[in-house]
Amino acid sequence: MTLEQTEQNVKNLDDAAMTLIETAGIRVHHPELLEMVSDQGIRVSGRKVFFTKAQLTKWLSHAPDTFTLYARNPRWNAVIGGDHIEHASSNAGFPYIADPKGIRRPARFKDYLTFLKLVHTTPHFKINGGVMVTPGDLENDDTLFPTLLYATLLHSDKCLFGGMGGRAESDMTMEMLKAVFDTDTRGLIDKPRIINLVSTLSPLQFDQKMLDTLMVYAAHGQPVIISPAVMAGSTGPVTLAGAIAVSHAESLVGCALAQIVRKGTPVIYGSATSNADMRTGAFTIGTPESALAVKYCARLARSYHLPSRGGGTLNDAKNLSIQAGYESMMIQMAANLEGINFNFHSAGSLDCYGAMSFEKYVVDLDILERIRYFLKGLDTGPDHLALETILAVGPGGEYLTQKHTAVHCRTSPFMSDISLKGTLKTGISPDKVLLDNITKKIQAMLDRYQPPQLDTAARLRLDACAGFLGINTADIRQPE
Numbered sequence: 001m002t003l004e005q006t007e008q009n010v011k012n013l014d015d016a017a018m019t020l021i022e023t024a025g026i027r028v029h030h031p032e033l034l035e036m037v038s039d040q041g042i043r044v045s046g047r048k049v050f051f052t053k054a055q056l057t058k059w060l061s062h063a064p065d066t067f068t069l070y071a072r073n074p075r076w077n078a079v080i081g082g083d084h085i086e087h088a089s090s091n092a093g094f095p096y097i098a099d100p101k102g103i104r105r106p107a108r109f110k111d112y113l114t115f116l117k118l119v120h121t122t123p124h125f126k127i128n129g130g131v132m133v134t135p136g137d138l139e140n141d142d143t144l145f146p147t148l149l150y151a152t153l154l155h156s157d158k159c160l161f162g163g164m165g166g167r168a169e170s171d172m173t174m175e176m177l178k179a180v181f182d183t184d185t186r187g188l189i190d191k192p193r194i195i196n197l198v199s200t201l202s203p204l205q206f207d208q209k210m211l212d213t214l215m216v217y218a219a220h221g222q223p224v225i226i227s228p229a230v231m232a233g234s235t236g237p238v239t240l241a242g243a244i245a246v247s248h249a250e251s252l253v254g255c256a257l258a259q260i261v262r263k264g265t266p267v268i269y270g271s272a273t274s275n276a277d278m279r280t281g282a283f284t285i286g287t288p289e290s291a292l293a294v295k296y297c298a299r300l301a302r303s304y305h306l307p308s309r310g311g312g313t314l315n316d317a318k319n320l321s322i323q324a325g326y327e328s329m330m331i332q333m334a335a336n337l338e339g340i341n342f343n344f345h346s347a348g349s350l351d352c353y354g355a356m357s358f359e360k361y362v363v364d365l366d367i368l369e370r371i372r373y374f375l376k377g378l379d380t381g382p383d384h385l386a387l388e389t390i391l392a393v394g395p396g397g398e399y400l401t402q403k404h405t406a407v408h409c410r411t412s413p414f415m416s417d418i419s420l421k422g423t424l425k426t427g428i429s430p431d432k433v434l435l436d437n438i439t440k441k442i443q444a445m446l447d448r449y450q451p452p453q454l455d456t457a458a459r460l461r462l463d464a465c466a467g468f469l470g471i472n473t474a475d476i477r478q479p480e
């Protein structure tokens with residue numbers, strides 16, 4: 001497809017989305033927000049809002065095209081938007097842990113702590129926390145997400161991801177942030193600390209719980225990702241263009257609603273749109289449709305000067321398998337080539353958000369390293385062209401013993417620390433050796449983990465806030 005055809009597609013998708021917004025409207029299940037929208041002169045009928053193109057463009061213009069998410073350790077501050085590309089761990093509240101064969105067991109709190117440590121020791125991830133797994137041994141009430149945030153603050157000093165709760169959980173989150181960072185609402189607005197997902201209720205709806213989250217986060221200046229997951233053939237038209245048009249309409253209106261709550265709220269235009277399997281009705285994410293949705297997510301977001309969210313090592317595989325590899329590489333490569341700013345679900349998941357896997361997490365890190373190497377491009381400076389060495393060796397020579405090789409052999413080639421190279425002894429299972437390498441890397445990362453410092457005053461404020469909010473922290477300990 002030519003660039004001109006792609007640009008025409010972007011225009012056609014945007015025109016179609018605007019027709020939906022102006023004609024069908026977006027249903028907003030939130031009386032308070034509906035009143036705020038109406039007060040701004042935007043048409044509201046029943047529970048549906050109808051932006052005109054001019055109104056939508058005006059409100060979206062208040063959203064920053066680039067913003068910074070601030071970590072407790074400034075080393076991990078994350079710039080989101082523009083030409084910046086950030087990755088984050090898979091984070092969808094997975095209730096299960098899958099072993100390499102795909103056998104599942106319920107996730108436990110200690111699994112959550114293990115993922116916190118793995119993310120903290122992964123240099124390419126600047127964001128930690130959220131709900132990487134939903135621990136089955138914790139109470140699933142209003143304190144669950146704040147409890148996971150408490151654990152994250154003890155075990156990592158990176159930027160923070162939130163839990164997709166409602167108003168109660170979001171209010172607790174803001175109180176904990178004010179306590180640990182010794183600040184107020186103005187301080188959070190000036191230095192955003194946590195980012196969260198606001199999912200739509202496709203087609204063309206937002207539910208109250210997600211909008212409560214949006215309102216609390218926007219009022220405190222914390223970034224939100226508006227992220228439709230339209231299923232082509234189920235919650236959207238079976239043709240991908242129609243599904244993307246629905247997704248585009250939802251994301252644009254979500255970004256505008258955040259600005260109505262508070263102008264200047266950092267927002268990310270997102271898409272988790274893909275297709276349903278017409279044979280089974282199941283949502284599928286490791287497909288070419290998913291990669292195409294990512295492509296147009298990036299381009300549609302840029303057309304409105306908004307940061308984008310998409311991609312990840314998405315797959316529908318049931319275990320650590322060939323399928324898991326090729327699907328994950330396809331989606332993540334497409335996202336990076338298109339310049340998606342916030343690559344969510346970039347390590348650890350299997351089976352269409354069905355389970356987390358420690359082994360898949362390590363494999364996905366290898367995928368990310370390969371993509372980063374590719375995107376870095378080719379160095380054609382004199383030292384890398386190596387003309388002096390080539391001329392010295394001449395026709396028919398060898399390079400293995402050359403000084404140039406010795407100087408560059410540890411930095412120039414891509415080196416995976418899990419993939420198999422060379423020959424194996426007869427009778428040795430390559431699958432077993434590969435899995436052994438993966439297991440060793442998991443352990444090596446955990447062995448490297450060092451808990452970050454949290455000063456005494458901040459810890460006392462955090463503990464006092466957690467106690468006041470009714471969060472049971474008795475079993476959450478920072479490792480020695």
